Amino acid sequence: MxxxxxxxxxxxxxxxxxxxxxxxxxxxxxxxxxxxxxxxxxxxxxxxxxxxxxxxxxxxxxxxxxxxxxxxxxxxxxxxxxxxxxxxxxxxxxxxxxxxxxxxxxxxxxxxxxPEHVDDDSAAAFLAGAGYLTGYLVLTQFVDFKPGQSILAPGIGGAVGMESVQIAQKLGASLAISTASTTTKAEQARAAGYEHVIDLSKESLRDGVTRLTDGKGVDVIVDGIGGRLIGEALGCLVAGGTYAVVGYAGGREVNVNLTDIIWKSAQVRGFTLRGFNAETLANAQKTLIGYLADGTIQPxxxxxxxxxxxxxxxxxxxxxxxxxxxxxxxxx
CATH class of the missing domain: 3.90.180.10 (Medium-chain alcohol dehydrogenases, catalytic domain)
Incomplete structure (x- = not known):
């Protein structure tokens, strides 16, 4: 074969x-x-x-x-x-x-x-990148997320950014923000229904989050990008907010201003799917397949x-x- x-x-x-x-x-x-x-x-x-x-x-x-x-x-x-x-x-x-x-x-x-009405390609896209599974587990098992809170999931084109936004909306987030590196991608995202996308070629991450949250910041960050973005994103958290680091597509080396962690009593946690037992993963995937079947999530x-x-x-x-x-x- x-x-x-x-x-x-x-x-x-x-x-x-x-x-x-x-x-x-x-x-x-x-x-x-x-x-x-x-x-x-x-x-x-x-x-x-x-x-x-x-x-x-x-x-x-x-x-x-x-x-x-x-x-x-x-x-x-x-x-x-x-x-x-x-x-x-x-x-x-x-x-x-x-x-x-x-x-x-x-x-x-x-x-x-x-599910019978889901075609093969859409089904494969649902699994690829593990974005839905990551976003769901972060928000339901890993951090103390509650309906009405806000999240930032950078990188709207990637699995974690795009799919965590969908999951957050399903779970009742008041605001689900992502980012795009170019105006073309930001416009593409908005045309696809992602309303709150910061165009990083036009404004900084902090300025964009400040604008969208009226200066309050976000409760949870689900970050699959890493790299230099972490230093800026930490300053976007509310007091007591949580930063879940789930990947490093943008690099492994970071520069962080520790006052962004100390003064806000922020929690920074490293996430890996290997940290969950088989039963938890299976139950999460079953729930997500239900979302796929009813059209709540759209790969x-x-x-x-x-x-x-x-x-x-x-x-x-x-x-x-x-x-x-x-x-x-x-x-x-």
Whole structure:
């Protein structure tokens, strides 16, 4: 079968299209014919050698953390041939082979039924980037968020920024703010219904938050950008506010004015999905699939690539910073 496999740590070219043996499902596993798969910045982090698991001993490795497909063989009573399913699993694409291949054998714990009226591409976009899951867990499990409070989730084009805004609105936020690095992206976001987007090419983050909150600041920040943005964003919190650091797409090194933490009694917390047990993750995903089914959340797709163009697909996500999810089509 065809797959995208890393055989060495390095540049985009290491997203190599190869032929590898098809998997055989073990007892209680399900064999899925993959249709559409997502691309996550973590896929690039691993392949480029900036992840703890990126070692020669952990290669070769099939990439991809999430996707959707159709059951073609089942050894589980929970699924039958023909079922359409979300596909993920612990360590997919990092410490075990992932979803960027034609066939995946997976345990039922990593699967969930796709709502009938949701197409494959929208379903794959829902999982890609883990933005919905991150935003939901931050606001319901990780910080003391209450309806009527305000949030800032920078980076409207990315999974965490865009999807945390949707989740915050569902959970009753009074104001859900994001940012755009260019006027074009800010206008694109507003046209898509994201009303409170700060155009960082026209005003600073602090000035934008001050304007939108009448000088009060925000209660919660869900930040998947990191880098130099952290220093400025900390000053946007209300007294006693919480800053959840969930990623570092903009860099790992930061400069912080400690008075922004001390004088406001701010909480700064590092977030990782690995901090939650399997039951909590499964329950959260079940709730989110319900939101997807009833149209409360609406995934945005930027571009769909064929599997053979994996190198360009990953480059497009990392360098062009598109508005929405980047996917690869494996089968129709």
């Amino acid at each position: 065809k797959a995208i496999q890393y055989r060495a740590i390095g540049g985009y070219v290491e997203n190599a299209l190869v032929e590898i043996p098809s998997p055989t499902p073990a007892d209680d596993q399900v064999l899925i014919s993959m249709r559409t798969v997502g691309i996550n910045p973590l896929d690039n982090t691993f392949r480029s050698g900036h992840h703890w698991a990126a070692t020669p001993e952990n290669l070769p490795r099939v990439g991809g953390q999430t996707g959707v497909g159709q059951v073609v063989e089942s050894r589980s009573p929970l699924y039958k041939v023909g079922d359409r399913v979300f596909v993920t699993g612990p360590g997919f694409g990092i410490i075990v082979d992932g979803t960027w291949r034609e066939l995946v054998a997976a345990s039922p714990a990593g699967l969930a039924p796709i 945005t797709i930027s571009k769909l690539f064929p599997l053979a163009d994996a190198s360009e697909a990953v480059r497009y996500l990392i360098e062009d910073r598109p508005f929405g999810r980047v996917l690869m089509r494996i089968a129709n």
